[in-house]
Amino acid sequence: MTFTSASFLLFAALTVLLYFTVPRRGQWWVLLVASYVFYLFAGVEYLAFLLYATVVSYVVARLMQARADAEDAFVEANRDRLEKSERKAFRAKEKKKRFFILVGGLVAGFGMLAVLKYTGFAAGIVCAAWTGMGNEPFEIPDLLLPLGISFYTFQAMGYLIDVYRKNARAERNFFRFALFISYFPQLIQGPISRFEALSEQLFATHAWDATRVRSGLARVLWGFFKKLVVADTAMIAVKTLVTGSDTYTGAYVFLLILLYSAQIYGDFTGGIDVTIGLSEILGIRVAENFNRPFSSKSTKEYWRRWHITMGTWFTDYVFYPLSVCSPMQRFSKFSRAKLGNAIGKRLPVYVATVATWFLTGLWHGAGWNFIVWGLLNCLVILVSQELTPLYDRFHAKFPRLVASGAYGVFQMARTFLLMGLIRSLDCYRDVGKTFSLWFSMLTDWNLPQLLTGGWRTLGLTGAEWCMLGLAILLVFAVSLAGKKRPVREWLSTRPVTFTLCACGLILLILLFGAYGIGYDASQFIYNQF
Amino acid sequence: MKKKILCCIGIVLACALLLSFLQLLVVPKYASASREGNLIGEYYAETTPHDVLFVGDCEVYESFTPPTLWEEYGITSYIRGSAQQLTWHSYYLLEEMLREETPKAVVFNVLALKYGVPQSEAYNRMTLDGMRWSTSKIGALRASMREEESFLSYVFPLLRFHSRWKELSWEDFEYLFTRAKISHNGYMMQTGVHPKTSDRVGDALIDYTLPQGSMEYLERMRLLCEEKGIAFILIKAPTNNYKYYWYDEWDAQVREYAEGHQLAYYNFIPLCEEIGIDWSTDTYDGGAHLNVFGAEKLTSYFGAILAGHLGLEGHKEDAALSAIWQEKLDAYYRERNGTES
Structure with missing residues (x-):
């Protein structure tokens, strides 16, 4: 049941109706039942994995909470008897015990993800090495990949780390916790929510509020527009360009970068708009996942604006812990001593950055293209960081140029194209081929061929190209207009204008x-992660 | 506030109207291409009942000419057929027609029995979109829809045909509220001549058993006719192109079924010579289908069977009916003689 299917619309409408009909204390029960029904539609075989992630993280969090409560009670009861240092030592000992429980939970949670998502990839590498040694190839297992597993596993594991860090209290009610993991609007493509923020919303009671409902509805519709009109239309040409990549080189690769940027933006932000809009109708505020990413002036900024919740997840749960862990501290000390302060100070940060981006790439998919994609992003970020003094000197030398709007546009275009170029690894999938196609942009001067009729061979008619262009312009204009205040917020207070626009x-x-027959109605791209 | 609510309702209504207009605009008009798509809907313009109702695929709507049947025998008839009309399509169309009239005979062409499952969304559309909404149409949809089709898109054809916005032509505006009339009581005239040059037979099959799915609907048609006291006649049109080949094994099964239920079954393939069909002049597509000259010969021959063996009487003495049919005949000859485009 994809978000754009008629069955989902009916399902969502019934859920909303029921949600505002039942006594308010029971609203979260409606969401829990709806979430599991929604997931059942994906396939009954997937349910076991969702339940496993829920039960494991519930039990592990409860165990950690029990130890933390006992620790606090003991310290409180013996506050007068114990010295500060004794209390500290006791807490450190207890933290270690909780850490072991956490590691058990992380291994169980990420273990399932690793087995289901990466076994095939790892087996492929082993098989290639095995056959390279002159042996017969063996069969690579093709395991079931449950819908949205990366999202709900990350949400559950983030919750465990928060409970371990005492940033969140473990939820006592299993069913409430089950709803936090399975909340259907965000179950299959995020955003990846934090327990403290989402649970407050999920379990509060919500009354019908026409203004809020209008705002939510506008966002849902806008999401559908971005997905069905922009993303899925662009997808037709993207698919042609990818399947015919032997022919479509040079300028066509550049076109693919532009079109795929439009496709993935429409697809992912469209899906998130439906998630956030539907939640808004229900009275639940879900974390924003995008903030006009294509207006970023640097790669670092881009990643603060694109897939925000994934970025902050990796920063909070991978990058920071890795940067400050004891082995890294020792490495930092060692590198400073051996390589000097300038390099020694940076090296641990760079190691943590590379590890984080490697894992980010791996999270997106089990394939070399995703790993290379992650590492290239990392490379661009590190190189920009290294070149910062140079940029600063340039900015100081040409202050008027830097202050001009044109320079800002240049920076945005540069970031957009760079990110688009790296993103094309996601399309072509084959790393070697992608690199050769990038190179073809410098060697194959076929722009006249593309402009004089080549565009007609990409599966879209002239009218469709025009429509796609206008739709992209509309998305751009709405994004620009909503810079100070989202357009839908403005609309929600004006019923007549809202009705007209809706x-x-x-x-x-x-x-x-x-959509419909004749189109290869695609799943949302991020559903596959 | 009241004013605002009224304004919103007005906008929603205007939007609904615009949607209805867009729907009318984008649905295919079948005026110049795939004209068969208009056949099913033309039945609703009929004002008088019929003695004989034909149901089936292209082998009926291109093999029998109701105007000839009237002209020569005074028998009134209608062909409810469309391209690749499957057996369950025919059943539900028949069910719908028998709610409005009780003919003396129903004629079913058996070639479609070879299909046991839905075949093509395009042909489903050409048959089903023309039907008016009724329990018969719902039944036909449930029996015919392929996995990729949705019921909702039959209720709101805009959901299916919205992508035609980029190929709209003047024709879509011309036939916005009406449809081009393309048949003569369900007969779609073909005046071209393209002789049959090959006697190639159909490829051997692994299994010659006629599918249970289609045989079930054949039985349902028989029961429907039996219930209303209507003669149910099975026929096989004389065309036997290798692409639409009628195997002896299939023929034997239909014959056995007909004999088992005391039904008349006429396989015209071995009777071509007796009928007088000349494959060098009576087909428009190398023998796959008859042209108007072949159809007239077959209709003459079959008319004699209807009038003679089955005892159907003509209505030429009925002045009112004659006037109506004279108009139909005039239109028929205008097209046949090329005086009408």
């Missing part, structure tokens, strides 16, 4: 959307 959007989606 009707207009519905018409545009119904008429120009790439």
